[in-house]
Each structure stands twice: as C-alpha cells, then as structure tokens.
Amino acid sequence: ESDSSDDKPPNPVSFSFMVPKKEISMVPDMGKWKRSQAYADYMGFILTLNEGVKRKKLTCEYQVSETVEKLLAMLATLDRWIDETPPIDQPSRFGNKAYRTWYAKLDQEAEALVTAILPSERHDAAPEIAVYLKEAVGNSTRIDYGTGHEAAFAAFLCCLCKVGALRMEDQLAIIFKVFDKYLQVMHKLQKTYRMEPAGSQGVWGLDDFQFLPFIWGSSQLIDHPTLEPRHFVEEKVVNEYHQDYMFLECIKFINEMKTGPFAEHSNQLWNISAVPSWSKVNQGLIRMYKAECLEKFPVIQHFKFGSLLSIQPVKP
Numbered sequence: 001e002s003d004s005s006d007d008k009p010p011n012p013v014s015f016s017f018m019v020p021k022k023e024i025s026m027v028p029d030m031g032k033w034k035r036s037q038a039y040a041d042y043m044g045f046i047l048t049l050n051e052g053v054k055r056k057k058l059t060c061e062y063q064v065s066e067t068v069e070k071l072l073a074m075l076a077t078l079d080r081w082i083d084e085t086p087p088i089d090q091p092s093r094f095g096n097k098a099y100r101t102w103y104a105k106l107d108q109e110a111e112a113l114v115t116a117i118l119p120s121e122r123h124d125a126a127p128e129i130a131v132y133l134k135e136a137v138g139n140s141t142r143i144d145y146g147t148g149h150e151a152a153f154a155a156f157l158c159c160l161c162k163v164g165a166l167r168m169e170d171q172l173a174i175i176f177k178v179f180d181k182y183l184q185v186m187h188k189l190q191k192t193y194r195m196e197p198a199g200s201q202g203v204w205g206l207d208d209f210q211f212l213p214f215i216w217g218s219s220q221l222i223d224h225p226t227l228e229p230r231h232f233v234e235e236k237v238v239n240e241y242h243q244d245y246m247f248l249e250c251i252k253f254i255n256e257m258k259t260g261p262f263a264e265h266s267n268q269l270w271n272i273s274a275v276p277s278w279s280k281v282n283q284g285l286i287r288m289y290k291a292e293c294l295e296k297f298p299v300i301q302h303f304k305f306g307s308l309l310s311i312q313p314v315k316p
C-alpha cells in the first residue's frame with residue numbers, strides 16, 4: 001500500500017555523539033586512517049560531489065533548501081565578524097594578531113551557530129559537528145591556513161549530510177552556494193589578516209591555501225565546448241568566465257595575490273595547463289589530493305574523529 005511517510009527523511013541512524021579527538025599521533029598510525037570509516041566516508045563525499053557538479057556552471061539552476069540558507073547565514077556572520085575586527089598595527093607583515101580576536105569569537109559561538117543549522121531533533125549533534133567548523137578556518141596560534149583546514153570544512157558538510165540536515169538533492173547547492181561562500185570568506189580572512197600558508201610547499205604546491213575547488217572546478221569544465229586547460233593561464237579568459245567556474249575563481253584570486261610570471265609563482269598549476277583535457281586534469285587532481293593531502297602525516301595528524309567520522313575500520 002502507499003505510505004505517506006515516504007516524503008519524510010529516513011529515520012536517522014542512531015549515533016552516540018561525542019566530541020571528536022585526534023587519533024593519528026605517529027606516522028605508523030596512517031594505515032589506521034586509510035582503513036577507517038572516516039576516510040571512506042570523506043573520500044566518498046568528495047567524489048559524489050565531484051560527479052554532481054560535472055559539466056555544471058556555478059550559475060545553473062538548482063534547489064536551495066532551508067539548511068543551505070542557514071549555512072549561508074552562518075558564513076555571512078563569520079564574514080561580518082571580519083569587518084568588525086580590523087587588522088591591528090603590528091611590526092610583522094604576516095599573521096595579523098587581530099585574527100585571534102576573530103577566532104575567539106567563533107570558538108565561543110561555534111556550538112550555537114551549528115545548533116541553529118540543525119533540525120531540532122538533532123541538536124544533540126552540535127557539540128560534535130561544531131568541532132569541524134572550528135577547525136575549518138585556520139589555526140589561531142600560528143595564524144595559518146591550509147588544506148587540512150579546508151578538509152575540516154568538507155568534513156563539517158559531510159557530518160551535516162550524515163545526520164540528515166543536508167540531503168542528496170542539496171549536492172549542487174553544497175558546492176555552488178555553501179562551499180563557494182566559504183571560499184570567499186577564507187580568501188577574505190587570508191587577505192585581511194595576511195595568514196601564512198600551513199605546510200606550504202611553496203611554488204611546488206598546487207595553491208598556498210586550497211585544493212578542493214580545483215578538483216570540483218575541473219569537473220565543472222569537463223567537455224566544455226571552448227575552454228581547455230591551456231586557457232586558464234590567460235587573464236582575459238579568467239576575467240570573462242570566473243563567475244561560472246570555481247577553478248577560474250581560484251586562479252583569479254592567485255592572480256590578485258601574486259606577482260610575476262604565472263609559471264614561476266604557480267608552477268604546479270602551470271604544468272596542469274598543459275594537460276590536454278579537463279577529465280584528465282580532474283583525475284590527476286584527485287590522485288594528487290590523496291597523495292599530497294590525505295596521505296601526508298603533517299596534515300592528517302590534526303584530523304579529529306568522532307561518531308560521525310569514525311576511526312573504526314571499514315566493515316568488510
């Protein structure tokens with residue numbers, strides 16, 4: 001018989017929420033991470049979204065749920081706090097200490113911000129999920145930001161999916177609205193407080209700060225009728241198309257922040273511009289992300305595990 005409860009979300013799996021903690025303290029622990037449920041869930045999330053945005057423009061049509069609206073409101077709050085916390089005069093150019101004031105505010109408010117995003121029957125997940133939000137905006141001691149912080153934001157979104165606050169049909173909005181706004185707020189933080197790149201490989205890294213938007217951004221461009229990888233080093237192409245493509249949005253930010261020839265300040269990206277197709281770029285970046293970020297101890301030692309992203313091995 002037809003059941004009217006079909007349109008309700010499935011009953012959430014029962015979790016015993018906990019405050020996530022670090023589990024990878026030595027290099028030999030890395031095997032535990034790669035075999036963990038957390039790694040499988042995290043990578044599955046990244047790849048599902050990678051499929052979802054394939055051949056889609058940032059400006060395409062998609063649904064925007066209430067949870068997405070709430071996430072955008074939260075990011076707008078973080079943005080407003082930057083305006084309310086101007087950089088201070090200090091001798092060193094980098095790592096403006098006003099960032100710590102901004103961060104202290106997030107530290108204090110994170111749980112309330114997350115509670116406001118969750119459906120009422122899931123408020124008990126807030127302390128667990130809030131940890132990932134606090135980890136996603138940089139480090140307040142070192143005033144730096146890197147791909148580990150970016151990964152914490154993806155983990156934050158993954159957790160919201162696992163508790164049913166975000167759904168399958170939110171896929172496009174998760175990247176085109178929420179992650180895109182996150183990226184803008186992070187760019188503003190990096191610029192305003194002159195944050196240092198965390199564990200940067202200098203010119204040998206992909207980008208000082210981000211990685212995921214290049215993966216998802218290259219997926220958007222797969223089979224594009226005119227834009228090829230060789231075009232993204234041309235400033236006029238970037239200026240014309242950056243509103244539609246996350247990859248070009250990131251290139252635009254690099255062009256604004258760096259001086260000198262592109263091949264010198266962004267060697268890895270320059271190499272990528274020689275790859276013949278966007279699908280090859282996309283596959284290569286996924287491989288590189290695993291090797292350069294997810295399999296690097298200095299990045300993963302900071303990752304925290306709880307009930308939603310669990311250190312337990314994947315069940316066979």
